[in-house]
Amino acid sequence: MTSDRPIVVLCGGVGAARLLIGMTRVVADEQLIAVVNTGDDMVMHGLHISPDLDTVVYTVSGQVSKERGWGLEGETWQAMEMVGRYGGQDWFALGDRDLGTHLYRTDQLQQGRALSDVTGDIARTWGLGFRVLPATDNPLRTKLTTVDGDELTFQEYFVGRSHDVAVSRIRFEGARAATPAPGVLDAIANAERVIVAPSNPAVSIDPILAIPGIRDALKDRRSSVVAVSPIVAGDALKGPAARLLRELGSEASVAGVAEWYQSIAGTLVIDSADRDRAADIEAVGVKAVTADTIMVDPAASERLAQTLLTVPVGDPMNSTDEPG
Amino acid sequence: MTSDRPIVVLCGGVGAARLLIGMTRVVADEQLIAVVNTGDDMVMHGLHISPDLDTVVYTVSGQVSKERGWGLEGETWQAMEMVGRYGGQDWFALGDRDLGTHLYRTDQLQQGRALSDVTGDIARTWGLGFRVLPATDNPLRTKLTTVDGDELTFQEYFVGRSHDVAVSRIRFEGARAATPAPGVLDAIANAERVIVAPSNPAVSIDPILAIPGIRDALKDRRSSVVAVSPIVAGDALKGPAARLLRELGSEASVAGVAEWYQSIAGTLVIDSADRDRAADIEAVGVKAVTADTIMVDPAASERLAQTLLTVPVGDPMNSTDEPG
Numbered sequence: 057m058t059s060d061r062p063i064v065v066l067c068g069g070v071g072a073a074r075l076l077i078g079m080t081r082v083v084a085d086e087q088l089i090a091v092v093n094t095g096d097d098m099v100m101h102g103l104h105i106s107p108d109l110d111t112v113v114y115t116v117s118g119q120v121s122k123e124r125g126w127g128l129e130g131e132t133w134q135a136m137e138m139v140g141r142y143g144g145q146d147w148f149a150l151g152d153r154d155l156g157t158h159l160y161r162t163d164q165l166q167q168g169r170a171l172s173d174v175t176g177d178i179a180r181t182w183g184l185g186f187r188v189l190p191a192t193d194n195p196l197r198t199k200l201t202t203v204d205g206d207e208l209t210f211q212e213y214f215v216g217r218s219h220d221v222a223v224s225r226i227r228f229e230g231a232r233a234a235t236p237a238p239g240v241l242d243a244i245a246n247a248e249r250v251i252v253a254p255s256n257p258a259v260s261i262d263p264i265l266a267i268p269g270i271r272d273a274l275k276d277r278r279s280s281v282v283a284v285s286p287i288v289a290g291d292a293l294k295g296p297a298a299r300l301l302r303e304l305g306s307e308a309s310v311a312g313v314a315e316w317y318q319s320i321a322g323t324l325v326i327d328s329a330d331r332d333r334a335a336d337i338e339a340v341g342v343k344a345v346t347a348d349t350i351m352v353d354p355a356a357s358e359r360l361a362q363t364l365l366t367v368p369v370g371d372p373m374n375s376t377d378e379p380g
Numbered sequence: 381m382t383s384d385r386p387i388v389v390l391c392g393g394v395g396a397a398r399l400l401i402g403m404t405r406v407v408a409d410e411q412l413i414a415v416v417n418t419g420d421d422m423v424m425h426g427l428h429i430s431p432d433l434d435t436v437v438y439t440v441s442g443q444v445s446k447e448r449g450w451g452l453e454g455e456t457w458q459a460m461e462m463v464g465r466y467g468g469q470d471w472f473a474l475g476d477r478d479l480g481t482h483l484y485r486t487d488q489l490q491q492g493r494a495l496s497d498v499t500g501d502i503a504r505t506w507g508l509g510f511r512v513l514p515a516t517d518n519p520l521r522t523k524l525t526t527v528d529g530d531e532l533t534f535q536e537y538f539v540g541r542s543h544d545v546a547v548s549r550i551r552f553e554g555a556r557a558a559t560p561a562p563g564v565l566d567a568i569a570n571a572e573r574v575i576v577a578p579s580n581p582a583v584s585i586d587p588i589l590a591i592p593g594i595r596d597a598l599k600d601r602r603s604s605v606v607a608v609s610p611i612v613a614g615d616a617l618k619g620p621a622a623r624l625l626r627e628l629g630s631e632a633s634v635a636g637v638a639e640w641y642q643s644i645a646g647t648l649v650i651d652s653a654d655r656d657r658a659a660d661i662e663a664v665g666v667k668a669v670t671a672d673t674i675m676v677d678p679a680a681s682e683r684l685a686q687t688l689l690t691v692p693v694g695d696p697m698n699s700t701d702e703p704g
Contacts, residue, residue: 102426102486132458138480142505152476156462162426181466
């Protein structure tokens with residue numbers, strides 16, 4: 057990397073956080089910008105909770121619980137234990153340390169600060185040197201309609217129903233009135249390249265794309281946008297990505313992902329396990345690059361990050377933009 | 381006590397809670413009703429906090445920290461430690477277990493329930509058999525103007541400034557629009573007797589009296605209202621009661637307290653240490669009764685409670701009501 061133009065990573069939660077661990081090893085902090093989904097955000101017990109932002113910060117700082125894979129190391133559960141005693145809502149587990157983050161965020165937001173500002177404080181406190189931006193400072197809420205006609209918030213779906221219910225429709229409440237957080241559009245426009253992390257296309261990346269201006273900004277940079285397929289060998293490593301793609305009428309495969317991102321990404325990085333599907337990807341006008349995408353440890357994340365930074369981009373094939 | 385009419389106790393925090401411990405030993409749960417100050421309530425970090433209600437519940441249930449005198453036994457401070465790390469507001473210490481109460485209360489209020497309903501849940505969860513009612517379900521905020529012209533909330537004054545600043549004026553924001561919580565006026569009207577706990581007259585009891593209807597209801601029952609002086613030998617056992625009485629132009633003495641409550645209480649129970657001031661109390665038309673009012677242990681609380689239940693009331697002297 058000789059340029060000092062930004063490397064922008066569009067992020068959901070865990071998969072994106074693992075990729076960022078690798079990115080921080082190969083990209084200077086000043087160059088790296090994470091743009092994180094806020095469609096999972098919610099107000100619960102009066103507190104503003106931003107699950108994907110916190111997953112990114114806690115994971116990249118090495119403080120995420122290794123045992124649980126979410127929340128913090130050294131966590132205690134005294135507050136939730138009390139909520140449970142009262143018969144209150146305790147299905148969404150909030151650890152005591154984690155609550156400190158939500159208390160701080162809520163307090164700062166109520167004092168009139170923007171989520172992007174407060175997120176900056178939180179990321180710096182955890183020692184992150186790169187920029188972590190919410191996709192928007194405005195309320196954005198992913199809502200999933202089940203085949204039974206219930207409309208669920210993301211966490212009701214993901215945690216409350218253990219994502220074990222068929223979904224017929226997803227919408228992003230508030231998206232139309234939202235604007236990208238300060239810095240997001242500039243980052244995309246000036247990016248050396250934009251990476252779409254191996255997050256859930258339907259519920260982690262699509263909410264970001266639903267914010268007016270972001271999809272168009274990515275289309276303008278399409279040839280410099282490199283997506284990583286979260287689907288490997290027809291299934292998601294974690295979570296309901298494969299299931300949701302199918303339920304929403306796509307193929308749960310790297311080809312389905314290529315089609316999903318076709319308008320914004322010139323390149324899709326697929327796992328070696330899917331190398332036989334490369335032609336299906338190129339068929340929809342997306343360059344296919346094969347790599348080991350399963351980030352079993354930080355070294356694997358680093359190798360994937362290095363690949364993402366070095367795959368040739370700017371190829372005019374199917375691109376609307378000029379090479380950078 | 382042969383009647384089964386209510387015994388109503390107007391309450392602030394610690395002093396009232398200690399008295400209630402005694403009351404529960406001599407009054408049937410069905411008969412006892414605590415009406416608790418909510419002027420100290422606040423929304424902090426997005427959470428609805430009711431310090432006096434919680435002090436009453438935690439203390440009477442025996443779960444208050446013996447070491448600190450406030451908050452819960454077995455408390456941890458993980459959330460606040462995090463808030464502090466972020467550089468957030470951590471001057472008002474909220475323990476992790478205590479946070480569970482605020483999370484539950486806030487959630488239930490946001491679901492549209494009344495504070496009085498939610499308080500009932502909380503008190504029952506802690507094993508309290510008697511009724512604990514907030515004075516009002518509406519927002520009520522005690523605001524103190526310092527001699528420097530700053531206006532402080534109660535907790536900013538009490539905790540933030542360690543009540544070490546001269547006050548020129550106290551007002552109760554929201555009082556005019558507030559209504560007594562369901563059950564409060566009936567309880568007073570039907571009470572066998574009403575006890576005013578040895579709480580701070582200016583900032584614990586006055587907010588209750590500022591809610592339209594409550595002062596008049598007490599005036600109607602004046603001869604059955606027995607107040608306990610929080611001032612003993614010219615000083616408060618705890619907190620800024622003496623100082624505030626002086627700053628607001630009263631005498632910091634049992635005589636000052638008698639004058640303060642003259643319109644609502646026919647009887648004032650004073651500590652044996654103040655027996656020489658009885659005549660000053662009777663001079664403002666209030667019966668003086670001497671007792672040991674310092675509740676060093678539950679047995680002392682019980683003796684005081686017994687006294688409060690047995691001092692003759694209904695004496696028409698200076699009373700506007702008929703004997704019960």
